[in-house]
Amino acid sequence: MCTLSVSESQSWTKQDELQLLTNMKAQLPRKDKVSYRTRLKYFNWQAVTIENFTADECKSHFQEILTGIKSVKTLTMVLDEVVENLPEISLKKRKILLPIH
Numbered sequence: 001m002c003t004l005s006v007s008e009s010q011s012w013t014k015q016d017e018l019q020l021l022t023n024m025k026a027q028l029p030r031k032d033k034v035s036y037r038t039r040l041k042y043f044n045w046q047a048v049t050i051e052n053f054t055a056d057e058c059k060s061h062f063q064e065i066l067t068g069i070k071s072v073k074t075l076t077m078v079l080d081e082v083v084e085n086l087p088e089i090s091l092k093k094r095k096i097l098l099p100i101h
Contacts, residue, residue, distance in 0.1 A: 020058055023048035
């Protein structure tokens with residue numbers, strides 16, 4: 001698991017980091033279907049600033065947090081995730097549209 005604490009000129013507390021993540025999540029659309037890389041390119045960092053930190057500092061700190069997160073999954077990781085979520089996946093009914101004659 002990734003630890004969020006990263007040393008910078010001004011110290012980030014766990015509470016600061018959680019507030020940043022909460023603010024970021026609040027800025028996302030309800031049905032977010034864009035990859036995180038694309039979303040971050042156009043992300044409004046001014047909207048998520050927290051006390052004592054600028055938008056640039058928030059962006060920089062979040063990018064450092066991301067270095068500990070795997071952004072590319074191996075097939076093994078995907079299969080493990082599927083197995084964990086299999087009961088949920090199998091309960092979803094897929095609508096199959098048949099052609100009308």
